[in-house]
Amino acid sequence: MAGVVIVGAGECGVSAAFALRERGYTGSVTLISEEPHLPYERPPLSKASKPTQKLIRSQVEYKRAAIELCLGVRIEALDLSRHILVACDGSSWTYERLLLATGARARLFPGTEGAATLRTFDDACCIFQRLYPGTKLVIIGGGFIGLELAAAARAMDVRVTVIEAAPRLMARAVPAEIAAVVEQRHRAGGVDLRLGTQVTSMMAGGVSTADGSTVQADIVVAGTGAAPNTDLAERAGLALDNGIRVDNRFRTSASDVFAAGDCCSIPHQGGRLRLESWRMAQEQGIHAAASMMGEVDDFSTVPWFWSDQYDLGLQVAGVVASHGITTMRRLSEDAILAFQRDVVGRLICAAGVGPGNRVAKDIRLAEMLIARGTHLSSDQLSDPEVNLKSLLKAA
Amino acid sequence: MDKWVEACSVDDIEEEDLVRFDHDGRTYAIYRSPENEYFATDGLCTHEQVHLEDGLVMEDVIECPKHNGRFNYKTGQALGAPACVNLKTYPVKVEGSAVYIDVG
Numbered sequence: 253m254a255g256v257v258i259v260g261a262g263e264c265g266v267s268a269a270f271a272l273r274e275r276g277y278t279g280s281v282t283l284i285s286e287e288p289h290l291p292y293e294r295p296p297l298s299k300a301s302k303p304t305q306k307l308i309r310s311q312v313e314y315k316r317a318a319i320e321l322c323l324g325v326r327i328e329a330l331d332l333s334r335h336i337l338v339a340c341d342g343s344s345w346t347y348e349r350l351l352l353a354t355g356a357r358a359r360l361f362p363g364t365e366g367a368a369t370l371r372t373f374d375d376a377c378c379i380f381q382r383l384y385p386g387t388k389l390v391i392i393g394g395g396f397i398g399l400e401l402a403a404a405a406r407a408m409d410v411r412v413t414v415i416e417a418a419p420r421l422m423a424r425a426v427p428a429e430i431a432a433v434v435e436q437r438h439r440a441g442g443v444d445l446r447l448g449t450q451v452t453s454m455m456a457g458g459v460s461t462a463d464g465s466t467v468q469a470d471i472v473v474a475g476t477g478a479a480p481n482t483d484l485a486e487r488a489g490l491a492l493d494n495g496i497r498v499d500n501r502f503r504t505s506a507s508d509v510f511a512a513g514d515c516c517s518i519p520h521q522g523g524r525l526r527l528e529s530w531r532m533a534q535e536q537g538i539h540a541a542a543s544m545m546g547e548v549d550d551f552s553t554v555p556w557f558w559s560d561q562y563d564l565g566l567q568v569a570g571v572v573a574s575h576g577i578t579t580m581r582r583l584s585e586d587a588i589l590a591f592q593r594d595v596v597g598r599l600i601c602a603a604g605v606g607p608g609n610r611v612a613k614d615i616r617l618a619e620m621l622i623a624r625g626t627h628l629s630s631d632q633l634s635d636p637e638v639n640l641k642s643l644l645k646a647a
Numbered sequence: 648m649d650k651w652v653e654a655c656s657v658d659d660i661e662e663e664d665l666v667r668f669d670h671d672g673r674t675y676a677i678y679r680s681p682e683n684e685y686f687a688t689d690g691l692c693t694h695e696q697v698h699l700e701d702g703l704v705m706e707d708v709i710e711c712p713k714h715n716g717r718f719n720y721k722t723g724q725a726l727g728a729p730a731c732v733n734l735k736t737y738p739v740k741v742e743g744s745a746v747y748i749d750v751g
């Protein structure tokens with residue numbers, strides 16, 4: 253029986269496979285992954301000083317749910333008209349419905365091609381086995397993965413330099429006020445942060461930067477963003493648009509072919525949005541499963557992600573606008589929230605940073621306020637005495 | 648074997664919220680529902696052993712503060728990935744203004 257075939261067994265593909273069963277799908281479900289390991293979670297890879305393989309589901313769960321796992325298999329070709337997938341070793345699968353959950357891969361900029369990257373368990377093993385107290389680690393890029401790695405490496409007494417081209421950290425993903433707290437924490441933690449300068453080339457034992465300096469390195473890791481894995485889709489002739497182009501139900505330009513997770517871009521406020529977020533990959537996978545089974549609801553979820561660095565927990569709900577009106581709320585000396593509203597006063601984004609899970613509850617409530625398009629005043633948002641839960645109940 | 652211990656006072660927990668309670672090397676979460684009933688579960692999320700104390704309580708559900716794993720705190724039931732393993736629950740009784748849980 254042809255059934256559903258899913259290419260890519262990351263967070264999205266695995267969620268989709270189990271969601272099909274939970275919704276009562278009785279056809280065959282085949283989950284194909286190029287990685288040789290049982291599907292695992294990526295977030296722990298940059299957060300701990302020892303790479304661990306935290307499995308998304310145990311082997312018996314796949315068995316129990318009758319999900320056929322094909323590991324270590326890379327799909328090379330997709331024939332849309334015949335509904336056939338072909339792997340590099342020549343084996344093939346036919347499908348009734350296909351889900352592409354091929355994720356993303358680390359991106360490297362010219363001049364930094366020799367740098368290590370951190371996307372898979374194998375990448376993490378390569379990096380961490382080279383880190384010892386006193387090792388000189390240069391991280392290119394002050395985004396989440398680079399900064400989490402910096403914090404994990406500092407815990408091992410590694411000498412860390414982070415080089416970021418933008419004038420501040422995490423420029424695309426969090427408001428400046430939140431980034432400033434994180435920056436201060438890294439400086440206090442002993443990271444040599446060099447902002448506003450770019451790595452132009454790498455040589456044995458170090459890197460050179462645009463401002464003319466060289467930085468010594470035993471190992472160089474680039475955390476300069478990710479590019480969606482679209483090659484298979486592109487060769488098959490599917491429409492792309494910063495990722496595999498899908499509609500609100502994760503349908504691609506070909507009938508019976510769906511895409512979800514980091515590899516796709518979804519419609520968002522008149523434009524398109526491609527997310528790289530663990531929970532979004534799960535939710536998109538679940539929604540795509542429903543859609544493959546003929547359900548017709550449109551996907552609408554407020555994007556959410558978190559990052560852990562040192563003792564700090566950072567969370568963001570919504571999409572940061574470069575020009576939004578930002579209102580700050582201080583929860584305690586070491587915990588702050590930043591809210592952004594659109595021109596008519598609706599909450600569109602909330603970001604917070606604080607020790608442990610201090611900001612979690614408020615960010616979750618803000619996420620629900622964003623989902624409802626709630627209008628809020630800056631007084632309501634700035635005053636820590638105003639309970640977001642009561643605002644939600646009143647909304 | 649029953650082993651009732653006093654966990655907190657009824658007013659220590661706000662309506663539709665929870666508090667942490669540590670006892671004998673274990674940690675628990677004590678909840679007050681919107682109907683002013685009290686419940687108790689293990690304190691740590693079954694996904695990555697993060698304490699639920701900073702989580703959000705909405706009606707019957709506690710959401711883990713770390714990755715939003717959701718559980719019904721009245722039954723302990725895990726409500727979907729990343730929460731796949733149920734939370735252990737404990738019997739609760741209220742006497743006067745004290746909340747007791749049975750850790751036995």
Ligand SMILES: Cc1cc2nc3c(=O)[nH]c(=O)nc-3n(C[C@H](O)[C@H](O)[C@H](O)COP(=O)(O)OP(=O)(O)OC[C@H]3O[C@@H](n4cnc5c(N)ncnc54)[C@H](O)[C@@H]3O)c2cc1C
Pocket residue numbers: 259260261262263264265284285286287294295296297298325326327328353354355356370371372397481484512513514515527528529530531533556557558559560
């Ligand atoms: C180090 C690290 C830390 C992270 N930390 C956080 C965090 O703290 N918070 C957060 O919200 N998000 C975090 N993320 C992001 C999150 O992990 C991703 O958004 C999520 O993994 C996306 O899931 P996915 O299933 O779409 O793609 P992926 O996880 O990338 O999985 C896709 C899979 O498909 C396979 N594949 C691709 N093409 C083929 C093919 N042709 N044939 C067979 N297999 C194929 C790939 O090898 C891969 O295994 C982190 C990511 C990384 C790398």
Ligand code: FES
Pocket residue numbers: 692693694695696697711712713714715716729730
């Ligand atoms: S630790 Fe609770 S959901 Fe992950």
